[in-house]
Amino acid sequence: MLSPPSLTPRHALFLDFDGTLADIAPLPDAVQLAPGLLQDLRALHQALNGALAIVTGRTLADIDHFLKPLDLPLACEHGAHWRLSSAGSATAPSLDLGPVLRALAELTARHPELLIERKSAGVALHYRQAPHLQQACHEALTQAVAQVAGAELMAGKCVYEVKPAGASKGQAITRFLQQPPFAGRMPLFFGDDVTDEAGFAAVQAAGGVGVKVGSGDSAARARMASPASVRAWLHQAARQLTGASAPAKDFVTAPQTAA
Numbered sequence: 576m577l578s579p580p581s582l583t584p585r586h587a588l589f590l591d592f593d594g595t596l597a598d599i600a601p602l603p604d605a606v607q608l609a610p611g612l613l614q615d616l617r618a619l620h621q622a623l624n625g626a627l628a629i630v631t632g633r634t635l636a637d638i639d640h641f642l643k644p645l646d647l648p649l650a651c652e653h654g655a656h657w658r659l660s661s662a663g664s665a666t667a668p669s670l671d672l673g674p675v676l677r678a679l680a681e682l683t684a685r686h687p688e689l690l691i692e693r694k695s696a697g698v699a700l701h702y703r704q705a706p707h708l709q710q711a712c713h714e715a716l717t718q719a720v721a722q723v724a725g726a727e728l729m730a731g732k733c734v735y736e737v738k739p740a741g742a743s744k745g746q747a748i749t750r751f752l753q754q755p756p757f758a759g760r761m762p763l764f765f766g767d768d769v770t771d772e773a774g775f776a777a778v779q780a781a782g783g784v785g786v787k788v789g790s791g792d793s794a795a796r797a798r799m800a801s802p803a804s805v806r807a808w809l810h811q812a813a814r815q816l817t818g819a820s821a822p823a824k825d826f827v828t829a830p831q832t833a834a
């Protein structure tokens with residue numbers, strides 16, 4: 576397993592949010608951004624001439640909230656929404672989620688420790704506060720999703736998500752790579768979850784490198800230990816590309832072991 580390459584102005588950078596830029600928190604709203612991250616993202620966006628995008632399962636509103644005042648290219652809800660700029664965006668067809676929402680209402684009435692996260696194109700069911708309910712969540716959603724045309728169920732970290740079928744981070748990254756300023760660059764995608772595997776496949780098919788954050792099987796060619804390692808790498812890259820002279824004090828090379 577490789578370390579990620581040094582970032583150059585010829586790269587395009589795609590970054591997952593939860594578990595990659597931000598540490599995993601007990602609840603989705605409890606996420607805290609590390610000091611300096613926004614400044615590093617802004618510097619890298621400029622140094623890459625705009626070729627930096629966030630590729631996430633979160634909603635557009637969540638990312639705009641967490642990364643405010645940055646206005647970065649964004650693919651959210653696992654590719655269901657895609658935004659290059661105010662001039663260019665795309666959205667998956669909407670789903671009739673009635674059967675899913677009814678199943679979730681019934682399940683959460685019995686188990687209030689489960690958390691429903693409504694999104695504009697889908698919905699997530701979080702069981703981080705009740706891991707013993709994973710199987711019950713899976714069974715209820717599998718049955719409900721079968722009643723919704725065009726929907727598919729996806730598993731993430733202590734979460735099941737219902738989203739438009741076919742939408743993926745890989746599809747979103749491929750769409751970015753067809754447009755300036757991303758086209759013609761070597762893509763790097765950093766992600767931590769099984770939901771990021773489609774993104775790793777997309778960048779590697781385009782001659783780039785997927786970077787798996789943390790443990791677990793992955794097709795990514797490179798690996799970093801943790802979100803803290805990713806933030807340190809981004810900080811170092813921002814300093815190098817913007818010509819800052821002193822070395823970053825907090826840069827630590829991540830152990831490069833497979834899970």
Ligand SMILES: O=P(O)(O)OC[C@H]1O[C@H](O[C@H]2O[C@H](CO)[C@@H](O)[C@H](O)[C@H]2O)[C@H](O)[C@@H](O)[C@@H]1O
Binds near residue numbers: 594632
């Ligand atoms: O694609 P990502 O940016 O990694 O987003 C994936 C999901 O992340 C969020 O849930 C996860 O992070 C939470 C905060 O750390 C954690 O409490 C939860 O257990 C994780 O599943 C987010 O809430 C989802 O909408 C994203 O799809």
